[in-house]
Amino acid sequence: xxxxxxxxxxNLKRVFDVSAPWLNRMLEGKGRSIVxxxxxxxxxxxxxxxxxLVGESGCGKSTVARLIVGLYEPSDGSIxxxxxxxxxxxxxxxxxxxxxxxxxxxxxxxxxxxPRWRVGDIVAEPLRFRRLLKSRAEIQTRVGELLAQVGLSPxxxxxxxxxxxxxQRQRISIARALAGEPEFLVCDEPTxxxxxxxxxxxxxxxxxxxxxxxxxxxxxxxxxxxxxHVSDKVGVMYLGRLVEWADTQTLFERxxxxxxxxxxDAIPDLDMTGRARTPVAGExxxxxxxPPGCSFHxxxxxxxxxxxxxxxxxxxxxxxxVACHAVEENRLPPWKTQAAA
Amino acid sequence: MSLLxxxxxxxxxxxxxxxxxxxxxxxxxxxxxxxxxxxxxxxxLLAPHNPFDLASLDLSDGFKPPVWEEGGEAxxxxxxxxxxxxxxxxxxxxxxxxxxxxxxxxxxAMTLGIALGLIAGYMGxxxxxxxxRVADVQLSFPAILIAMLVDGVTRGLLGADKxxxxxxxxxxxxxxxxxxxQYARTVRGQVLVEKNxxxxxxxxxxxxxxxxxxxxxxxxxxxxxxxxxxxxxLALAVITEATLSFLGxxxxxxxxxxxxxxxxxxxxxxxxxxxxxxxxxxxxxxxVLSVNxxxxxxxxxxxxxxx
Numbered sequence: 001x002x003x004x005x006x007x008x009x010x011n012l013k014r015v016f017d018v019s020a021p022w023l024n025r026m027l028e029g030k031g032r033s034i035v036x037x038x039x040x041x042x043x044x045x046x047x048x049x050x051x052x053l054v055g056e057s058g059c060g061k062s063t064v065a066r067l068i069v070g071l072y073e074p075s076d077g078s079i080x081x082x083x084x085x086x087x088x089x090x091x092x093x094x095x096x097x098x099x100x101x102x103x104x105x106x107x108x109x110x111x112x113x114x115p116r117w118r119v120g121d122i123v124a125e126p127l128r129f130r131r132l133l134k135s136r137a138e139i140q141t142r143v144g145e146l147l148a149q150v151g152l153s154p155x156x157x158x159x160x161x162x163x164x165x166x167x168q169r170q171r172i173s174i175a176r177a178l179a180g181e182p183e184f185l186v187c188d189e190p191t192x193x194x195x196x197x198x199x200x201x202x203x204x205x206x207x208x209x210x211x212x213x214x215x216x217x218x219x220x221x222x223x224x225x226x227x228x229h230v231s232d233k234v235g236v237m238y239l240g241r242l243v244e245w246a247d248t249q250t251l252f253e254r255x256x257x258x259x260x261x262x263x264x265d266a267i268p269d270l271d272m273t274g275r276a277r278t279p280v281a282g283e284x285x286x287x288x289x290x291p292p293g294c295s296f297h298x299x300x301x302x303x304x305x306x307x308x309x310x311x312x313x314x315x316x317x318x319x320x321x322v323a324c325h326a327v328e329e330n331r332l333p334p335w336k337t338q339a340a341a
Numbered sequence: 342m343s344l345l346x347x348x349x350x351x352x353x354x355x356x357x358x359x360x361x362x363x364x365x366x367x368x369x370x371x372x373x374x375x376x377x378x379x380x381x382x383x384x385x386l387l388a389p390h391n392p393f394d395l396a397s398l399d400l401s402d403g404f405k406p407p408v409w410e411e412g413g414e415a416x417x418x419x420x421x422x423x424x425x426x427x428x429x430x431x432x433x434x435x436x437x438x439x440x441x442x443x444x445x446x447x448x449x450a451m452t453l454g455i456a457l458g459l460i461a462g463y464m465g466x467x468x469x470x471x472x473x474r475v476a477d478v479q480l481s482f483p484a485i486l487i488a489m490l491v492d493g494v495t496r497g498l499l500g501a502d503k504x505x506x507x508x509x510x511x512x513x514x515x516x517x518x519x520x521x522x523q524y525a526r527t528v529r530g531q532v533l534v535e536k537n538x539x540x541x542x543x544x545x546x547x548x549x550x551x552x553x554x555x556x557x558x559x560x561x562x563x564x565x566x567x568x569x570x571x572x573x574x575l576a577l578a579v580i581t582e583a584t585l586s587f588l589g590x591x592x593x594x595x596x597x598x599x600x601x602x603x604x605x606x607x608x609x610x611x612x613x614x615x616x617x618x619x620x621x622x623x624x625x626x627x628x629v630l631s632v633n634x635x636x637x638x639x640x641x642x643x644x645x646x647x648x
Contacts, residue, residue, distance in 0.1 A: 070546070
C-alpha cells in the first residue's frame, strides 16, 4: 500500500473512570475502577472504502467511532486524518475544517433528531453553522436537494421528526450528515434499530451515496450479514482490542481468529438447514476486570497456557492481520471442517 | 391572519385542548382565574370606586357592612373599611399588586433557576457540585425565612423610607430567591437526560460550541416541566407575598396587596366588622385554589405517562 490512508488510527486507547464517588470509596474501602473500553487499536481506512468494525455489545466499537469524530478524547494513541493529527482535543480544535469533513450517523433514529426542530432546520444546521450558504432561499433549495437525495420529499422540510417512521428518520439523519459535504462518514450501527426490510433500503441508499459522492465509511455493526453486504475491509473487535482484520472476502471465506470463527458459525444460512449450529458460547467478560493474556481465552477452544499469560500481538497474514497465539503456533484447525461434522 | 388561524386549528386539535374540555373543574378554575386577571388588571376601569383617590373618600362611609346586611348600601357591594374605602375595589386593586408580584417573582425565580440548572447540568463536574450544594443548603431553609432575611437585610441597608419605595422590587427578589432551587433541580435533571441523547452528540459532531448546543438544543427540550412548576409556583408566590405582607414585612399600606388588606382588616375582626378581612381572605383563597388546580391539571395533561 503506497498511498497514504485517509484515516489511520494507531495504538488508540480510551479508559473510563467508573469509580464510585470518593466518599463512598473512602467508607467502603474500595479502589478506583477503570474500564479499558478501547485498548490499543490500530487500523487504517483508504479513501472511498468502507471499513467495518464488528463485535458483541460492549466490545468498544462505538467508543472507537466516538473517539474518531471527537465526542470523546483518546487516553492515548493517535488518530491521523490525511496526515493531520487530531487525537487530542486541543490539536483537533486547530483544524475545524477537518471536523467539517467528517460526520456521523447515529444508531437510534428516535433520539438523533431534536424533537422540537423542523426537519428543514435539522438538515440546514450544518449549512448555517459553517456558513456554507448565506441566503434563506439558497439554504431552502439545498435542503430540498438533500432530502430528495435521500429519497424524501423537499416538502418534508416543514414537518417535525415525530411525523416520520424510523427508516425515514434515518434518511433525515443521513441528509443532515451530508449537508456539511463530508468526505468521511462514521456510521454507528445505522440500521440496528430498523426493520429488516427498511435496513436493506438504508444500506442500499448508503452504498449509492458512497458511489455518487465518493464517501469513505467507518461502519460499526454487530450484524455480520450487514457487514458482508457493505464493507471492503472488516475488523473484529473483542473487549477493546482488534483481534482480526482482513478484506471482507478473505475474512468471510477464511477466518483465522477463533472468535471470528465463532461469530461466523452463529450466522444462520440456507445451506446449513438441518445441522445443529454452533452457538456463540459464553459471555463477554466484564471489561472492569478483563482476563489476563488473550482476553478471549476463557471462551476459546484452543486456549493454552501461553494464551492465559501473554497478550497476543497482531500478526500480518495474507489480506489482513490476526492477533492469536494459536495462529502463530499453527495449532489452528482448518476452517469449515469442524462445521461439517 | 392565516397563521393565527393555523395555530388556533392546531390548538383545537391538540390533546391538551381535549383534556381541557373534558374536565369541568379545570374549566371552572380557568374561568375564575381569568375573571381575577381581568378584574385585577382592568381595576382602574372596572372597579366601582378608586379607593386610593383621597378626594372620593368619605369618612362617614366607614364601616358600612356588605349590601345584604342591615345598613349596607348598594354602592358598596362588600361594604367599606374604616376609611370608607369600598372593599370590592380594594380587592381588585390589591389582587393586581398580588398577581404582579407573584408573576414577576416567578419569572425571576424561573430565569435564575433555569440558567443555573442548565449550567450545572451541562457543565457538570465542580461547577455542578457547587451550584447544587448551594441549592441543597438553601432548600433546608423554609422559603418564608429566606424571604424575611432578604427583606430584613435590604430594610437595614436602605432605611425605612427608601425601603417602602422599593418594597415591590425587594419583595419580588426575595420571593424569587427563595424559589429558584426547584427550577434549578428540575432543569438540571432534565438536562442530564437530554445531553446524552444522540441529537446533542450530532450537534457536537457538526462542531457547534457547547453554550450554543445548551441554548438551542437542550433548553427547548427541558422547558415542559418548568412551565408546570411555574404555574403551581405562581400560587405559592402569591401566598408568600400575602404572608410577608400580613406579617408586616411586605408591602406598605400605601400599596396594599391582598395580604396587606387581610392584615389591616384583622384588627376589626373581633369588633364585628368581619367583612374587612374576610373578603380579601376569601379572594386570596379562591385565586390560589384556582391557579393550583390549573397547575395540577397542566402537570397531568403534559405528562404522557399519566394519560
